[in-house]
Amino acid sequence: MIASTLAVAEKVLVMFLIMGVGYVCYKKRIITSRGAAQLTNLLLYIVGPCLIIAALQADSEGVSTGKILLTILLFLAGMIAVAAAMQLLFRRQTRARAGMLRYGAVYSNCGFMGLPLAQAILGSAGVVYASACVVAFNLLTWTHGYIILGGAGEDRRQMLKKALLNPGTISFAIGLPLYALSVSLPEPLVQTLDSIGAMNTPLAMIVVGTYLAKLNLRDVFSDREVYLVTALRLVMVPVAFLLLLWLLRPDPVVMVTTALLMAAPVGMNSVLFAIKLGNDTQLACKMIALSTLLSILTMPAIAVLAQNLASVP
Numbered sequence: 001m002i003a004s005t006l007a008v009a010e011k012v013l014v015m016f017l018i019m020g021v022g023y024v025c026y027k028k029r030i031i032t033s034r035g036a037a038q039l040t041n042l043l044l045y046i047v048g049p050c051l052i053i054a055a056l057q058a059d060s061e062g063v064s065t066g067k068i069l070l071t072i073l074l075f076l077a078g079m080i081a082v083a084a085a086m087q088l089l090f091r092r093q094t095r096a097r098a099g100m101l102r103y104g105a106v107y108s109n110c111g112f113m114g115l116p117l118a119q120a121i122l123g124s125a126g127v128v129y130a131s132a133c134v135v136a137f138n139l140l141t142w143t144h145g146y147i148i149l150g151g152a153g154e155d156r157r158q159m160l161k162k163a164l165l166n167p168g169t170i171s172f173a174i175g176l177p178l179y180a181l182s183v184s185l186p187e188p189l190v191q192t193l194d195s196i197g198a199m200n201t202p203l204a205m206i207v208v209g210t211y212l213a214k215l216n217l218r219d220v221f222s223d224r225e226v227y228l229v230t231a232l233r234l235v236m237v238p239v240a241f242l243l244l245l246w247l248l249r250p251d252p253v254v255m256v257t258t259a260l261l262m263a264a265p266v267g268m269n270s271v272l273f274a275i276k277l278g279n280d281t282q283l284a285c286k287m288i289a290l291s292t293l294l295s296i297l298t299m300p301a302i303a304v305l306a307q308n309l310a311s312v313p
Contacts, residue, residue, distance in 0.1 A: 022209020051197030
């Protein structure tokens with residue numbers, strides 16, 4: 001128990017040290033706001049898709065198409081249940097603020113924080129199942145998430161298009177049939193995808209560090225509702241979800257992966273949607289900052305708890 005806790009904490013610490021590099025680079029103007037945006041695009045459109053396709057080309061023991069589809073279903077059902085429960089909270093807030101707080105409690109940073117940790121702890125199988133979770137996340141965040149942040153008047157066809165036609169979903173749609181049909185890509189192409197995909201964790205952590213560097217940390221700790229959202233996102237939601245998984249008893253690696261991604265801090269999309277829809281960007285940044293800082297303590301704890309409940313070494 002202690003050994004596995006220290007092993008997970010060490011991996012999270014490495015991720016946070018890389019995040020610190022991003023923080024310093026931004027403060028020293030080595031990376032500018034424009035540079036951070038370009039790195040984000042590189043992650044979303046190139047590195048992430050390469051990682052997903054490469055993981056689906058790897059010989060991951062125990063992974064099956066059925067388990068991948070089950071992962072999507074479990075993660076999607078979990079987020080829908082949390083979204084329904086959040087309608088009972090923040091009723092005294094303005095509609096816009098309540099929407100942002102609810103978004104923060106429901107939608108995790110599963111791509112930039114959860115997927116790298118799943119890769120570090122569980123290897124290529126973790127990447128496959130984490131990618132399935134990201135597909136479920138994209139389907140819901142571009143529909144329900146977008147609406148609660150003020151996008152109710154937007155073209156529904158455009159929302160559905162973004163939910164289905166985004167880099168993560170497209171790369172998964174390319175990689176899954178290849179995996180299901182046992183089609184192997186040429187080795188030089190696989191090595192290229194592997195090499196580019198290997199940049200995912202360091203680049204993602206550097207990008208998160210640059211976003212943290214933009215904030216006044218004293219403002220982060222001054223909002224009471226931000227503490228509540230952080231507690232929900234990092235502790236209450238993942239623990240409740242993990243207990244439900246323990247009752248359902250899915251595949252152990254599926255259980256650990258989905259629990260890890262559900263335990264990630266508030267999603268970066270909260271800021272992107274806030275900018276696009278004219279919502280409270282400062283509130284979104286506060287939620288991301290506080291939850292990300294505290295996740296160095298909570299994510300290892302959730303990971304170890306999930307591993308023990310699922311009997312994963």
